[in-house]
Amino acid sequence: NAGVTQTPKFRVLKTGQSMTLLCAQDMNHEYMYWYRQDPGMGLRLIHYSVGEGTTAKGEVPDGYNVSRLKKQNFLLGLESAAPSQTSVYFCASRYRVGGISHEQYFGPGTRLTVT
Amino acid sequence: AQSVTQLGSHVSVSEGALVLLRCNYSSSVPPYLFWYVQYPNQGLQLLLKYTSAATLVKGINGFEAEFKKSETSFHLTKPSAHMSDAAEYFCAVSDPNTGTASKLTFGTGTRLQVTL
Numbered sequence: 408n409a410g411v412t413q414t415p416k417f418r419v420l421k422t423g424q425s426m427t428l429l430c431a432q433d434m435n436h437e438y439m440y441w442y443r444q445d446p447g448m449g450l451r452l453i454h455y456s457v458g459e460g461t462t463a464k465g466e467v468p469d470g471y472n473v474s475r476l477k478k479q480n481f482l483l484g485l486e487s488a489a490p491s492q493t494s495v496y497f498c499a500s501r502y503r504v505g506g507i508s509h510e511q512y513f514g515p516g517t518r519l520t521v522t
Numbered sequence: 523a524q525s526v527t528q529l530g531s532h533v534s535v536s537e538g539a540l541v542l543l544r545c546n547y548s549s550s551v552p553p554y555l556f557w558y559v560q561y562p563n564q565g566l567q568l569l570l571k572y573t574s575a576a577t578l579v580k581g582i583n584g585f586e587a588e589f590k591k592s593e594t595s596f597h598l599t600k601p602s603a604h605m606s607d608a609a610e611y612f613c614a615v616s617d618p619n620t621g622t623a624s625k626l627t628f629g630t631g632t633r634l635q636v637t638l
Contacts, residue, residue: 411565438624447531449612449628450566465625497565501624510556511626513565 408433411514413498419520420488428483428517430498437503439481440465440511441473443494450497456481457503488521495519524549524617528629536637541600543632545587545613548594554616555596556626557587561609569611572596583607608636 414429430439437458442450452465456475470492472484481500485492495518499511529544547553554573558566570581577589583606587598596613613629 440625447630449526449630450626451628452625455625499566510568510571513558513567515565516563 410434411498411500411512413496413514413517415517416515417518419522420485421522422489424488425484425486426488426519427485428496428498428519430481430483430500430514431479432498432500432512433479434500434502434512435478436500436512437478438501438511439475440499440501441471441481441483442497442499443467443492444497444516445494453483453496488519490521493519493521524553524615524627526613526615526627526629528611528613528632530632531630532633532635534635534637535603537605538602541585541598541603541607541634543598543611543613543634545596545598545629546594547596547613547615549615549617551617552591554624555587555589556614556616557581557585557596557598558612558614559609560612560631566612569598603634603636605636605638608634610634 411432440455441453451467454473456462459478462473474482495516498514501511525548527546556571557569570579572589580586585600610631610633612631614626
């Protein structure tokens with residue numbers, strides 16, 4: 408199993424450009440999450456999904472959109488990139504069955520720079 | 523709202539010395555608690571978790587943590603540091619009352635440096 412994979416690994420955007428980050432998991436997890444990691448701030452939740460076709464806002468959703476058309480994929484979109492969105496983005500997934508004690512499994516991250 | 527405080531953004535220990543990384547949480551109900559490790563340029567990997575069973579939790583790579591309700595703490599320890607332990611460590615809390623989405627709130631992280 409590949410676990411959680413993220414595409415691309417690195418990207419440089421100019422202000423105002425758009426892009427989509429792809430997260431894929433092959434563990435049949437119901438729940439998926441997008442986080443951003445900034446120095447000294449830990450990880451902050453952007454959006455999450457509790458199942459195919461559903462999405463919800465997290466702590467810092469402004470400037471981002473998401474879609475979960477297939478259970479195994481969770482897409483994060485930036486419609487008009489801003490320098491404040493320069494960050495490392497992590498995707499995570501988790502089982503639903505068995506209660507909420509199950510940990511989240513993380514992808515390797517996407518390093519995005521907006522100039 | 524739940525929150526996590528990690529005291530010390532950088533901790534340096536000698537190889538073979540005790541590792542102690544501090545985590546205090548704030549939650550209105552008994553939480554679930556996690557420690558994750560992040561090696562350079564990698565994603566987060568679970569070290570251990572507390573889910574209301576035993577208060578002393580053992581994890582991978584010789585790490586353990588003790589849940590102390592009275593102190594609202596979940597400090598991470600390892601008796602003898604190894605060079606390979608150098609990484610960033612994150613404490614996270616999940617409030618069981620936030621529903622099945624089980625959103626995690628992370629601390630700001632502690633970077634562990636291990637010196638010879």
